[in-house]
Amino acid sequence: MRILIVEDEEALASGLKFNFEQEGYDVLLAGDGPTALHLFQSETVNLVILDLMLPGMSGYEICKAVRLVDRLVPILVLSARTLSEDKMHAFDCGADQYITKPFALPELLNRIRNLLERHKTLVNATQGTSDPASVVEKFDYEHFRLDPQSFEVVVGDRRQSLTTQEMQLLRYFIAHQGDVLPRHQILEDVWDQNADVTTRTIDNFVLRLRKLIEPDPARPRYILSVRGTGYRFINGEEATTTQKTAWRRN
Ligand code: CA
Numbered sequence: 001m002r003i004l005i006v007e008d009e010e011a012l013a014s015g016l017k018f019n020f021e022q023e024g025y026d027v028l029l030a031g032d033g034p035t036a037l038h039l040f041q042s043e044t045v046n047l048v049i050l051d052l053m054l055p056g057m058s059g060y061e062i063c064k065a066v067r068l069v070d071r072l073v074p075i076l077v078l079s080a081r082t083l084s085e086d087k088m089h090a091f092d093c094g095a096d097q098y099i100t101k102p103f104a105l106p107e108l109l110n111r112i113r114n115l116l117e118r119h120k121t122l123v124n125a126t127q128g129t130s131d132p133a134s135v136v137e138k139f140d141y142e143h144f145r146l147d148p149q150s151f152e153v154v155v156g157d158r159r160q161s162l163t164t165q166e167m168q169l170l171r172y173f174i175a176h177q178g179d180v181l182p183r184h185q186i187l188e189d190v191w192d193q194n195a196d197v198t199t200r201t202i203d204n205f206v207l208r209l210r211k212l213i214e215p216d217p218a219r220p221r222y223i224l225s226v227r228g229t230g231y232r233f234i235n236g237e238e239a240t241t242t243q244k245t246a247w248r249r250n
Helices: 010-022 033-042 059-069 084-092 105-127 164-175 183-190 199-213 236-249
Strands: 002-006 026-030 047-050 075-079 097-100 145-147 152-155 158-161 180-182 223-226 230-233
Touching (some): 002 010, 033 047, 033 059, 059 075, 059 084, 075 084, 075 105, 084 097, 084 199, 097 105, 105 164, 164 199, 164 230, 183 199, 199 230
Antiparallel strands (some): 145 152, 152 158, 180 230, 223 230
């Protein structure tokens, strides 16, 4: 397994490299965006550790550029920026996880292991090499179709790519169709238990999913809000029925 560390602080970069190698990982180092992207495209990289404040190209830009060529590779942002806006922006750019500096090394290693494990499961599932039960699922709904093999949502003739995290959240909703899912439970099940995300992150991801799959994101028919609790994914037709019933009652 090879990890690409994009970090301009040399002492930190070499410290991480040393520790990752102790854990048995191969490590590539890049101190700036162009070097990182060059390495990413010329070598096999299984996971990216990404600083945000870098000379020249920012970590956000690097993240977007990596996502253009690889939607699935786990990207873990490691940054001194603690504002939730920064985290949201990183997730918008396609990051999977966010850890703020200073960090605890065991936690970082733990997250790396989990991300690599999840990535393997997802890739196996999409390539149909996992257990037969999980092979080639199709998710057809009235207004959208989820193609788990290409990680795309198809609406009419428009295809939109999902990041790993978006895909995991949408599949989680679909797997729990009809259930009321509290935010804290979604956080535990879809993100790492220790993930540096708040329940607001979930709201942000839901907004993005709604823009992708809902005919009218302001009046969701699939991912419904459950006031004070969380969300409930339903088949879009059920929403119509519920609405009709409500109107009839009025
Ligand atoms: Ca930096």
